[in-house]
Amino acid sequence: MNVTPTPIAGVMLVETPLREDHRGAFGRLYCDRELADLAGTRRIVQINQSRTREAGAVRGLHFQHAPHAEMKFVRCLRGRVWDVAVDLRAGSSTFLRWHAQELRADRHAMLVIPEGCAHGFQVLEADSELLYLHTAHYDPDAEGGLRHDDPRLAIAWPLPVADLSERDRAHPLLSPDFAGLDV
Numbered sequence: 001m002n003v004t005p006t007p008i009a010g011v012m013l014v015e016t017p018l019r020e021d022h023r024g025a026f027g028r029l030y031c032d033r034e035l036a037d038l039a040g041t042r043r044i045v046q047i048n049q050s051r052t053r054e055a056g057a058v059r060g061l062h063f064q065h066a067p068h069a070e071m072k073f074v075r076c077l078r079g080r081v082w083d084v085a086v087d088l089r090a091g092s093s094t095f096l097r098w099h100a101q102e103l104r105a106d107r108h109a110m111l112v113i114p115e116g117c118a119h120g121f122q123v124l125e126a127d128s129e130l131l132y133l134h135t136a137h138y139d140p141d142a143e144g145g146l147r148h149d150d151p152r153l154a155i156a157w158p159l160p161v162a163d164l165s166e167r168d169r170a171h172p173l174l175s176p177d178f179a180g181l182d183v
């Protein structure tokens with residue numbers, strides 16, 4: 001597995017190349033031994049999948065507050081998405097900066113979003129599917145969300161936003177005095 005850092009500390013791209021032979025291909029999706037430097041003693045406790053119909057649709061941006069903060073490993077199983085991590089960590093040198101990475105089913109890779117960062121994505125191809133590995137259980141009471149169009153983030157989504165959940169439409173804008181999450 002090849003790990004590449006991004007400009008945001010802890011947000012990494014992990015490439016997991018397939019081994020091909022005459023029968024087809026085989027690849028590892030995750031290995032706590034190979035990723036020990038990145039994941040430490042964290043355990044994957046929940047694995048989710050989403051399918052999004054419309055190109056241009058946006059899901060997120062979501063995070064969980066401590067003590068339910070989580071590291072997420074996000075992989076595209078079908079289609080293409082523009083995956084975004086936003087640094088919400090108090091005191092971070094990249095506080096409120098975002099990093100985007102195109103994830104696509106034919107490039108076997110995952111974006112790692114650490115605790116204290118929000119995650120969202122825009123679908124670039126209809127019927128794209130994502131797989132998420134989580135190091136904390138889903139706790140709706142601990143969930144927080146950012147507006148995709150928050151001017152303090154100024155996320156440059158590549159397509160016009162075509163579809164959003166009611167919940168994602170309703171996230172509050174970041175208050176001017178928001179100083180970040182303690183994780």
Ligand SMILES: Cc1cn([C@H]2C[C@H](O)[C@@H](COP(=O)(O)OP(=O)(O)O[C@H]3O[C@H](C)C(=O)[C@H](O)[C@H]3O)O2)c(=O)[nH]c1=O
Nearest residue numbers: 046048050059060061062119120121132137138165167
């Ligand atoms: C995460 C989760 C959700 N749900 C329920 C809650 C809702 O009734 C329904 C859809 O959840 P939500 O609207 O939060 O799903 P998305 O907006 O696609 O959020 C997803 O995409 C964004 C970008 C993320 O980063 C989240 O981790 C991921 O959940 O599934 C569960 O039952 N279990 C779960 O673990």
